[in-house]
Amino acid sequence: MSTAFYNEMYDSDAGLRPHYRAFAEWLAGTPAERLERKRAEADTAFHRVGITFAVYGEEAGTERLIPFDIIPRIIPAAEWAQLEAGLRQRVQALNAFLHDIYHEQAILKAGCVPAEQVLNNAQFRREMIGVDVPSGIYAHIAGVDIVRAGAGESYVLEDNLRVPSGVSYMIEDRKMMMRLFPELFSRHMIAPVQHYPDLLLDNLRTVAPKGVANPTVVLLTPGAYNSAYFEHTFLAQQMGIELVEGRDLFVRDETVFMRTTQGPQRVDVIYRRLDDDFLDPLVFNKDSMLGVPGLLSAYRAGHVTLANAIGTGVADDKSVYPYVPEMIRFYLGEEPQLNNVPTWMLRKPEDLRYVLAHLPELVVKEVHGAGGYGMLVGPAASRAEIEAFRARIIAAPEKYIAQPTLALSNCPTFVDSGIAPRHLDLRPFVLSGKRGVGMVPGGLTRVALRAGSLVVNSSQGGGTKDTWVLEN
Amino acid sequence: MLSRTADHLYWLARYTERAENLARLLDVSYQMSLVPQSIAAQNENWRAILALNSLESAFAGSYPAVNVDNVLRFMVADATNPSSIYSCLRAARENAHAVRGTLTAEMWESINATWIEVRQQTFEQILARGISEFFDWVKLRSAVTRGVTFGTMLKDDALHFIRLGGLLERGDNTARILDMQYHILRQSDDEGASDFYRWGALLRSLSAFQVYRKVYRDAITPARVAELLILRMDLPRSLHACADGIVRMLQLIANDASAETQRQAGVLHARLHFARIDDVLAGGLHEYLTDFMDRIYELGDGISRDFLIAA
Structure with a gap:
């Protein structure tokens, strides 16, 4: 076992970490064929239930399973308490930042964040300037990616404030684990996560437009061919709300209605899983068939709430990410509790020079990229790949940032050859509403199944694990 | 309920019912073709099945002659024929997929499992196992889906639209x-x-x-x-x-x-x-x-x- 990486289960002397002791005992005492049978059972169940995701770039409608690993990722109570406090702080600051840049722009005037980085950003939506949103909340749902590196310290990799996905896998993984190995849940005190949809609905109801006593909440999906469609149906069903497409909605008198078998019905809160660009063809992408003409006018009039708000992308942009610690100091007057990954911004000539000289050691990402597409992992790339990427960087350096290749922690995982360490990350889902910031303990653990791979995205062959936050 | 949701439910029921009745129709035709008769008379009956569904020209585009093998292949397993059992089960599943949140888990799983199974079989495999067995299977899967529909769904508009589509x-x-x-x-x-x-x-x-x-x-x-x-x-x-x-x-x-x-x-x-x-x-x-x-x-x-x- 490589000692260069932090292992979630074993310490550097290959001794068990205390929070994995009970699990390891159970694993040692469970016959291999039972584990094998249970793994097959999980596969069949996921397939039959249709917990799949669509893969872009393959034949339309191709659906794949996200591999599920039966070895959980376990987080001790004290460690989670720290993470949770750090996440609350971070998301609070990000919401304050969004309110600020669409109103007074105090942080730009103070020079803490370069104004041109924000105002010239494609994700900065002028349409939102001066618009007041309920409770000043912009990012109602944040999917903050956290990795552990080096000797075990945690870093925030990305904030994901637009339409973060994956929470359905968090819940389904837990359901599956409880079904396969109920005995594990009597041996551990594991914090429950299945109430996430209730918490989400409760939050969404608190941000309804003023004067709406019993708001109608809907989930807006791009449709059945979206990669996260399963999750959209899952969440709508769990919350007991309508799953709508753009064509189900229309705007009249700056008010949003849905078409029902009993005539038009007013809609107050839209949990949208559709990017800004597609929301309203009258304002954004003119060719979008997915949105609702006139939606922005209803939104600006305050007659409907969008979650997340329009224009949050400017705060999770990779070029603005380096300034989040500054935001925390500026708005909250606190020191950041979660680390940022050191980031080179290639629009700066000295950063560009350094990065071009060190490409084989670094990770380079597109500023607007997501999902593990369009990135270079230097240590894993061939010479030709590096040179091809170098040309792309030189052509448009402002489109890229670079970070050191983090020695991501790993965790024992079932692979073809048996149990082997694989790298992982963690995506907690942080909810913000009128009553503050909340979350269910843990989140989605994603694991890179290829040996040595650092890319955990499901579109790049990543799998998932159940995430246990221990209560003792 | 959303009009679009009602539409999917209605069509999901229509296609499920259509697949079942197609199996019934083809089964009776197949049984009757076993009664002694001239080949010409037999082929006339298969031609009538195509005419019944206004499919003569679509059929003629891909098959050289009207006979029992070709018509069964066309009506059972041909993905390019929108009226085949295969296509009906696919359409039922697609409609269900679009509104799976409205269906009970059992209903979705039943429809999805039917589709997964039919998709995995070639027409040759179906013939090898016996075409009547396949028709029985289609009827059985339809019965299972109907059973979980009545047995698990809330008696609200969603169920009413499903029943309406099925009855029509x-x-x-x-x-x-x-x-x-x-x-x-x-x-x-x-x-x-x-x-x-x-x-x-x-x-x-x-x-x-x-x-x-x-x-x-x-x-x-x-x-x-x-x-x-x-x-x-x-x-x-x-x-x-x-x-x-x-x-x-x-x-x-x-x-x-x-x-x-x-x-x-x-x-x-x-x-x-x-x-x-x-x-x-x-x-x-x-x-x-x-x-x-x-x-x-x-x-x-x-x-x-x-x-x-x-x-």
């Missing part, structure tokens, strides 16, 4: 099967034992053979077969039973725009409720069934307009 499709399909077989049987000049098998096969294909015995306790005659399948209120696949269900479902989902559609359904129901089989046959069974199918088509149009693409 079933009424249409029963009429089609009867129309076609009646036509073939009336043409055959031999009045002997083979007729018994043919009428028997027709009744079996609509799960009505034992019912016939129970109700009439007498020899099988064309007039009684027609009476049973058209006018008997208590036979679940009869036209009367379907019309009765359609009227009830429309009452449950009625809205401000649906009065005319409800009236038309009421007329259709009354025409069946107060009819005598002698009058039906005197006016021509084919004419009667064609009129019925036209009215069902009109009803489908009205339902779409009033509920499914409402503004």
Whole structure:
């Protein structure tokens, strides 16, 4: 076992970490064929239930399973308490930042964040300037990616404030684990996560437009061919709300209605899983068939709430990410509790020079990229790949940032050859509403199944694990 | 409920029912083709199946000749034929997928499992196992889906739209099967034992053979077969039973725009409720069934307009 990486289960002397002791005992005492049978059972169940995701770039409608690993990722109570406090702080600051840049722009005037980085950003939506949103909340749902590196310290990799996905896998993984190995849940005190949809609905109801006593909440999906469609149906069903497409909605008198078998019905809160660009063809992408003409006018009039708000992308942009610690100091007057990954911004000539000289050691990402597409992992790339990427960087350096290749922690995982360490990350889902910031303990653990791979995205062959936050 | 959701539910039910009735139709045709007859007469019957679904030219585009093998392949497993069993099961699954959040988990799993299984079989594999076994499987899967639908779904509009779609499709399909077989049987000049098998096969294909015995306790005659399948209120696949269900479902989902559609359904129901089989046959069974199918088509149009693409 490589000692260069932090292992979630074993310490550097290959001794068990205390929070994995009970699990390891159970694993040692469970016959291999039972584990094998249970793994097959999980596969069949996921397939039959249709917990799949669509893969872009393959034949339309191709659906794949996200591999599920039966070895959980376990987080001790004290460690989670720290993470949770750090996440609350971070998301609070990000919401304050969004309110600020669409109103007074105090942080730009103070020079803490370069104004041109924000105002010239494609994700900065002028349409939102001066618009007041309920409770000043912009990012109602944040999917903050956290990795552990080096000797075990945690870093925030990305904030994901637009339409973060994956929470359905968090819940389904837990359901599956409880079904396969109920005995594990009597041996551990594991914090429950299945109430996430209730918490989400409760939050969404608190941000309804003023004067709406019993708001109608809907989930807006791009449709059945979206990669996260399963999750959209899952969440709508769990919350007991309508799953709508753009064509189900229309705007009249700056008010949003849905078409029902009993005539038009007013809609107050839209949990949208559709990017800004597609929301309203009258304002954004003119060719979008997915949105609702006139939606922005209803939104600006305050007659409907969008979650997340329009224009949050400017705060999770990779070029603005380096300034989040500054935001925390500026708005909250606190020191950041979660680390940022050191980031080179290639629009700066000295950063560009350094990065071009060190490409084989670094990770380079597109500023607007997501999902593990369009990135270079230097240590894993061939010479030709590096040179091809170098040309792309030189052509448009402002489109890229670079970070050191983090020695991501790993965790024992079932692979073809048996149990082997694989790298992982963690995506907690942080909810913000009128009553503050909340979350269910843990989140989605994603694991890179290829040996040595650092890319955990499901579109790049990543799998998932159940995430246990221990209560003792 | 959302109009689009209602639309998917309605069509998911129609396609599920259509796949089942297609299996019933093909099964009875296949059974009948086993009765001794000339090859030409046999192929004529297979041609009639294509004509029934207005598929002659689509078929001619891909197959050189009308015979049992080619028509079965085209109607069972051909993905390019939108009316094949394969395509109906795919369409049912696609509609279910679009509204899976509205379905119970059991319902979705049943529909999805049917699709996964049919997708994995080639026509050769189906033949190797026996085509009748495949038809039985299609009927069984339809029964399972219907069972979990009734057994698990809340009795709200979602269920009403599913039932409405199923009833409309079933009424249409029963009429089609009867129309076609009646036509073939009336043409055959031999009045002997083979007729018994043919009428028997027709009744079996609509799960009505034992019912016939129970109700009439007498020899099988064309007039009684027609009476049973058209006018008997208590036979679940009869036209009367379907019309009765359609009227009830429309009452449950009625809205401000649906009065005319409800009236038309009421007329259709009354025409069946107060009819005598002698009058039906005197006016021509084919004419009667064609009129019925036209009215069902009109009803489908009205339902779409009033509920499914409402503004």
